[in-house]
Amino acid sequence: MRMRFSQIMISFAITLGLLIGFEIVTSTLLPAIGWKEYRLTFNVLVILFMAIRMDSPLVPWLIMGLQIIHSIFSIEGWALGTLAGIIVMMSANYLKEILQLTTAFMTMFTVQLFQFIWYLTVTVIICLKISDFDKFGLILWSFIPGSILLSLISPVVFWLLGTIWRVPNESGPRGVEI
Amino acid sequence: MKLINESSKTKIVNNTIVAILAIYGISQKRFDLNEPTLFHQLVTEVISPVQEGLSNSKKSLSAFWENYLLIVNTSKENHVLKKQISRLESDLTTMEEVRKENLRLKRLLSYSDEMSQQRVMAQVVGWDSANEFKVIRLNKGKKNGIKVMAPVITDHGLVGYVYRVTDNFSDVLTILDQNNRVDVMVERTRTHGIVEGVFNFKCTLKYIMRNEPVEVGDKLITAGVGGIYPKGIKVGMITDITKENFGMTLNVEVIPSVDFDKLEEVLVLIPNETAVPEAPIAVQEKKI
Numbered sequence: 001m002r003m004r005f006s007q008i009m010i011s012f013a014i015t016l017g018l019l020i021g022f023e024i025v026t027s028t029l030l031p032a033i034g035w036k037e038y039r040l041t042f043n044v045l046v047i048l049f050m051a052i053r054m055d056s057p058l059v060p061w062l063i064m065g066l067q068i069i070h071s072i073f074s075i076e077g078w079a080l081g082t083l084a085g086i087i088v089m090m091s092a093n094y095l096k097e098i099l100q101l102t103t104a105f106m107t108m109f110t111v112q113l114f115q116f117i118w119y120l121t122v123t124v125i126i127c128l129k130i131s132d133f134d135k136f137g138l139i140l141w142s143f144i145p146g147s148i149l150l151s152l153i154s155p156v157v158f159w160l161l162g163t164i165w166r167v168p169n170e171s172g173p174r175g176v177e178i
Numbered sequence: 179m180k181l182i183n184e185s186s187k188t189k190i191v192n193n194t195i196v197a198i199l200a201i202y203g204i205s206q207k208r209f210d211l212n213e214p215t216l217f218h219q220l221v222t223e224v225i226s227p228v229q230e231g232l233s234n235s236k237k238s239l240s241a242f243w244e245n246y247l248l249i250v251n252t253s254k255e256n257h258v259l260k261k262q263i264s265r266l267e268s269d270l271t272t273m274e275e276v277r278k279e280n281l282r283l284k285r286l287l288s289y290s291d292e293m294s295q296q297r298v299m300a301q302v303v304g305w306d307s308a309n310e311f312k313v314i315r316l317n318k319g320k321k322n323g324i325k326v327m328a329p330v331i332t333d334h335g336l337v338g339y340v341y342r343v344t345d346n347f348s349d350v351l352t353i354l355d356q357n358n359r360v361d362v363m364v365e366r367t368r369t370h371g372i373v374e375g376v377f378n379f380k381c382t383l384k385y386i387m388r389n390e391p392v393e394v395g396d397k398l399i400t401a402g403v404g405g406i407y408p409k410g411i412k413v414g415m416i417t418d419i420t421k422e423n424f425g426m427t428l429n430v431e432v433i434p435s436v437d438f439d440k441l442e443e444v445l446v447l448i449p450n451e452t453a454v455p456e457a458p459i460a461v462q463e464k465k466i
Contacts, residue, residue: 028229029232034439036439037378039309041307057191060192071218072221072225075313076306076311077204082200082203086196129204143310
């Protein structure tokens with residue numbers, strides 16, 4: 001299914017709004033009720049949807065746009081997540097024949113797998129930036145609890161994003177061409 | 179036969195361009211200091227008031243949760259009475275919160291009275307949304323006199339320093355973050371070391387030689403070296419010391435003196451333009 005440019009822009013604007021809502025929940029609402037140790041990095045989930053479920057030359061630019069908005073809420077900046085997103089997207093492209101997000105369990109499993117690739121990339125880059133590989137294990141480990149929770153809610157978020165981007169459920173992993 | 183079609187070519191080109199941009203962005207990125215772009219400032223100024231509002235409504239939210247949602251299943255006869263009790267309890271919770279806030283602010287003010295620097299009191303309105311960074315957002319910015327690299331404290335001790343600032347909001351890199359390195363000394367032995375954030379709201383004290391007589395329970399204060407933090411601010415306490423069979427230094431675990439779990443208000447110290455960088459040690463020790 002192909003989308004018109006105006007449709008893409010509308011879907012992207014809605015996705016940005018959703019991301020801002022998610023970021024406010026993570027950065028303000030959850031810490032306000034005492035959840036401070038682990039973050040639910042919703043930007044990763046939204047970008048994973050883009051990387052896994054969409055098939056388009058525009059995706060890297062969309063990922064970059066999402067990460068620029070994420071950088072308002074995090075000192076992580078846009079570049080780290082953009083690079084991780086592109087690596088995940090390329091991995092997803094490579095594995096597209098075997099990726100079948102037809103059940104909630106498969107979605108959770110796939111999201112967990114790609115989150116691991118994401119966090120591995122991010123951890124390596126952070127360790128390179130701070131010139132300290134002693135913290136590799138600790139940084140990677142710190143992602144695990146949040147990533148499991150994200151995987152558990154991923155079917156709902158993917159369904160929501162699928163509706164926004166008009167990705168039919170039965171179309172398989174690389175559902176929409178834009 | 180074409181091995182790669184046009185669409186694939188475009189994808190490869192786009193991926194490469196964005197990846198190169200990202201790699202360049204990463205190479206230029208500093209995790210210890212940041213100058214926000216105009217776009218960043220604008221969006222922060224629009225979104226942060228929402229964070230501030232949500233953060234302020236925390237008390238009402240928790241009162242609502244405790245006093246209304248949990249009594250949904252009570253019988254109809256008691257409904258009116260329960261509602262009244264809930265309202266009264268909610269009022270009491272709010273009053274108690276106000277009383278506690280008053281107490282905290284008083285303590286913070288009396289602590290800061292001892293400081294020679296200008297200071298700005300600010301509220302924590304948000305935390306960094308990424309897992310690997312421990313940054314808090316304050317509801318005060320340039321308009322209140324806050325500058326980049328200004329130290330941030332509470333009456334319990336050091337919180338961190340201002341990493342980036344917009345007109346009305348500022349982000350603080352806390353001492354829990356691995357990118358923040360604080361030059362400290364052990365109060366009892368005057369041994370110097372560097373405190374770095376690690377994980378689980380804990381820090382580590384680095385570069386302490388194996389033969390240094392440091393002990394569990396020793397308190398750490400800022401050493402005043404490095405030009406960011408004034409000397410003598412409480413940083414934390416040593417909670418564990420491990421001696422490996424190899425290496426020249428000790429593995430020292432530190433618990434920050436600030437309880438970041440309950441952090442609500444902080445003081446931002448505005449460095450005096452004309453101030454002498456380091457006050458005499460006697461004065462500094464009196465401040466502690």
